[in-house]
Amino acid sequence: MSDFLDGARLLLRGWGFWRRRTSTMALGLVPAALVGVVMVVAIGVLVLNLGRVGDWLTPFADDWTPFWERVAELVAQAVVLAAAVVLVVVTFTALTLTVGEPFYDRIWRAVEQDETGAVPDGDTGFWRGAVDGFALMARGLVVAVLAGALGLVPVIGTVTGWVAGVLLTGWVLAHELTSRALVARGLSRAERNRLLRAQRTVALGFGAATQLCFLVPGGAVATMPAAIAGSTMLAHRLLGSGGPDVTGRAGAVGAVGGPSAAGRSGAEPGPLPSAGDAAAGGR
Numbered sequence: 001m002s003d004f005l006d007g008a009r010l011l012l013r014g015w016g017f018w019r020r021r022t023s024t025m026a027l028g029l030v031p032a033a034l035v036g037v038v039m040v041v042a043i044g045v046l047v048l049n050l051g052r053v054g055d056w057l058t059p060f061a062d063d064w065t066p067f068w069e070r071v072a073e074l075v076a077q078a079v080v081l082a083a084a085v086v087l088v089v090v091t092f093t094a095l096t097l098t099v100g101e102p103f104y105d106r107i108w109r110a111v112e113q114d115e116t117g118a119v120p121d122g123d124t125g126f127w128r129g130a131v132d133g134f135a136l137m138a139r140g141l142v143v144a145v146l147a148g149a150l151g152l153v154p155v156i157g158t159v160t161g162w163v164a165g166v167l168l169t170g171w172v173l174a175h176e177l178t179s180r181a182l183v184a185r186g187l188s189r190a191e192r193n194r195l196l197r198a199q200r201t202v203a204l205g206f207g208a209a210t211q212l213c214f215l216v217p218g219g220a221v222a223t224m225p226a227a228i229a230g231s232t233m234l235a236h237r238l239l240g241s242g243g244p245d246v247t248g249r250a251g252a253v254g255a256v257g258g259p260s261a262a263g264r265s266g267a268e269p270g271p272l273p274s275a276g277d278a279a280a281g282g283r
Contacts, residue, residue, distance in 0.1 A: 007174075007205025010237065011213070011223075014230025021110045028107050028225030031100025036221045039092050046084055050077045078158045086165040087144040089214045090172060094134070096224055097176070104228045108180050111232040120184035135176065143168040166215075170207025177210075177231035178203075178238065185239075195238040206234050 018025050046053075054073035057080070061072040097104065112119045147165035175196055182192045196203050210230070213223040 003199070003201035004205035004208075006237075007202040007207070007234065008209035010202075010206050010234050011209045011226060011230040013233055014226035014228070017107075017111065017114075017226065017229040020114065021107070024106050024110050025225040025229070027103045028100065028228060029221060031103055032096050032221040032224040035092055035096045035099060036218075038095075039088050039220075043084065043088060046081070050081065053077060053080050075158060079161060082158070082161045082165055083144040083147050085215065086147050086169050087141065089169055089211060089220065090139065090143065092214070092220055093173060093176070093224075100224075104180075104225075107225055107228045108232055111229045112181070115233065115236060120181070139172045139175075143172060166208055166211050167204065170209075170211045171204055172207070173210050173227070174203040174207035174231070174234065177207075177227055178235040180228075181232045181235035182238070199238055202237060203234065206230060 051073075054077040057076040058069070058072045061069040064072065109119050143165065146168060147161045150161045150164050153160055175192070178196070179192060182195070187195070210223060210227045213227075214220040
């Protein structure tokens with residue numbers, strides 16, 4: 001449980017960057033607001049048509065008593081809404097990361113500079129963000145289907161679907177939001193997966209906290225800059241309990257707070273540890 005709370009606290013630290021980099025963080029609100037308007041309209045259209053959706057999904061209840069027919073329709077509506085919210089949150093994040101790449105790149109660089117004293121020089125351009133965005137949407141579709149299926153379980157289905165949606169979406173968010181900092185250090189998707197699995201509870205705590213903030217009206221727009229900052233610190237945590245060991249495969253080895261001793265002395269920088277070694281260090 002402590003690891004889960006540690007992950008949630010990383011998001012709080014991300015919020016703390018508003019005090020240190022106010023103008024940079026404020027720019028991150030622009031793409032989130034634009035995409036957020038589109039998503040609000042989409043959810044609004046769905047809500048206005050939930051009655052029809054519930055009726056369409058429950059033809060088997062037409063011969064039931066009015067009370068139970070209504071219960072079936074309400075359950076169907078709740079399941080559809082839960083799945084839609086999961087899908088919208090993940091789609092929002094994917095689209096916002098793609099549209100706002102230049103803005104979020106500035107936030108990431110500011111956090112790296114403040115936390116480590118240097119910025120990794122790996123590829124973090126537009127196309128990398130676009131690919132990650134599509135991967136995030138694909139995972140989001142899977143999560144939405146799973147949450148919807150769990151919601152069909154009698155009695156406990158609605159609550160189970162919502163809880164599963166928060167946790168599963170949180171895991172997806174943690175995976176994709178940390179990709180910028182980890183890709184910049186030359187880690188492949190397989191290596192990133194290994195690091196996340198090594199500290200699964202921490203990653204889940206960060207992702208679930210982010211998802212819960214996204215569920216608050218207007219929360220997704222307000223939280224996105226903090227999520228970028230917090231996910232960068234989560235990446236540092238994944239790479240080692242003391243912080244990131246590197247600023248790139250060709251970068252200097254050092255602890256959080258400044259460049260490495262090797263970099264300061266002019267000695268040849270050390271290589272990036274393998275994902276397995278990094279994961280072992282995180283444990």
